[in-house]
Amino acid sequence: MNYDEFLKTKIEQFKPCGFDCNPSNENLFDFQRAIVKIALKRGKSALFLDTGLGKTICQLSWAYEVYKHTGKNVLILAPLAVSVQTKREGEKFGIDVNICRTQEDVKEGINITNYEMLEHFNADEFIGIVLDESSILKSFSGKTTKALIDKFRATEYKLACSATPAPNDYEELGNHSEFLGVMTRTEMLATYFVHDGGNTSKWRLKGHAEEQFWHWVSSWASVMKTPEDIGYNGDKYKLPALNVQVVKVAGETKRGKLIPSVVTDLQDRREARKESLSKRVSKCAELIKANNMENCLIWCDFNDEGNALEKAIPNAVQVAGSDTNEHKEKSLLGFSTGDIKFLVSKPKIAGFGMNWQNCNNIIFCGISDSYEKYYQAIRRCYRFGQTKEVNVYIVISTRELPVYNNILEKGRLADEMNKKMVEIASKYLEDEIKNTTRMTDEYDAETKMKLPEWEEMK
Secondary structure (H helix, E strand, O other): OOHHHHHHHOOOOOOOOOOOOOOOOOOOOHHHHHHHHHHHHHOEEEEEEOOOOOHHHHHHHHHHHHHHHHOOOEEEEEOOOHHHHHHHHHHHHOOOEEEOOOHHHOOOOEEEEEHHHHHHOOHHHOOEEEEEOOOHHHHOOHHHHHHHHHHOOOOOEEEEEEOOOOOOOHHHHHHHHHHHOOOOHHHHHHHHEEEEOOEEEEEEEOHHHHHHHHHHHHOOEEEEOOHHHHOOOOHHHOOOOEEEEEEEEOOOOOOOOOOOOOOOOHHHHHHHHHHOHHHHHHHHHHHHHHOOOOOEEEEOOOHHHHHHHHHHOOOEEEEOOOOOHHHHHHHHHHHHHOOOOEEEEOHHHHOOOOOOOOOOEEEEEOOOOOHHHHHHHHHOOOOOOOOOOEEEEEEEEHHHHHHHHHHHHHHHHHHHHHHHHHHHHHHHHHHHHHHHOOOOOOOOOOOOOOOOHHHHOO
């Protein structure tokens, strides 16, 4: 053993604890079948697949095979309204999914409920747990994240499904690792990271540990932006054009100044949005009318914006945080079916999990500094299955242009880091797929077999 080989033995690797299985669902694409097979073999795994790559059929196939292998029940936790959407998808794929709100509603097989109902279930009654849109581990409060980790600590089979995580958001990766029982977040940070200067809330990878870190991640997670990342054909996942247009409205001029000043801090941002609210709302309604939109998804960040948009846009339905779960679910699903044409909501409420390829018009009535919310909000419509060009309008005041420029810069950095992350992690995933794929040679017998004389005499 040379020194390089010795160092490789020191790299932390997750040890599989699942079972060998060739997923039986015929609706799986080849790359989906490969990653589900690996997830089943690992037993505890994450699927970091970009939006539209089929996380729903992957998690349902995984849950079905776990149930079939063990004969015990599996629970899926999902955002509000996604439960019904998943059940409908299951029907298309020939997999029965039972929607439940409490432990008493559980049936044999695969069960699904909303994260809000978590306290009403007994984790000991399930052999497997699936977190749909598992980035919720980050967006939830620390208390709820801890509750998920603690509640399912002893669960034998675990699957966490999310779009490709922000590669510089190591807290999200650490929470996934801890939920799956691979390594605690604290251990992960101590092993691969250092504090970034004097700010103890920010971490950066140790210079020499980047490839080892992503190698470790790839031992328990499948990371992919397109099937091409792991050697499969990705032609079906080439999307139509995405047209982004910034629509500016005049910013307010402060007393004593001739021209509006641009925002420089959080207080300025809030003032600028408040000042331009009526102009932005009017412009949003004008865009819908001028472009003869048949339907449109309108995003906002504040209650005043949502209420004003609902009044200004004919037949618009708003989903707000204070609404009942019944109204939220009915409205989100109504937009999916086309019964609701104009939906107004916040990215933090409806920006994760829903599939709205039936809509190709998106309006942001203002924009925040969160690139993740911006990306996910667009990807509700701009995803696999979308057949039309998607038009995105970002309505902001001239004072708020630095906020949009900040989003553009974050997007550029995210693309660069995602490319590097996927390049390293998918290399190991592709190798694992090749190692778990049964290789066969076609045999075409051209010579007739002749039995020996002693065999013929029997």
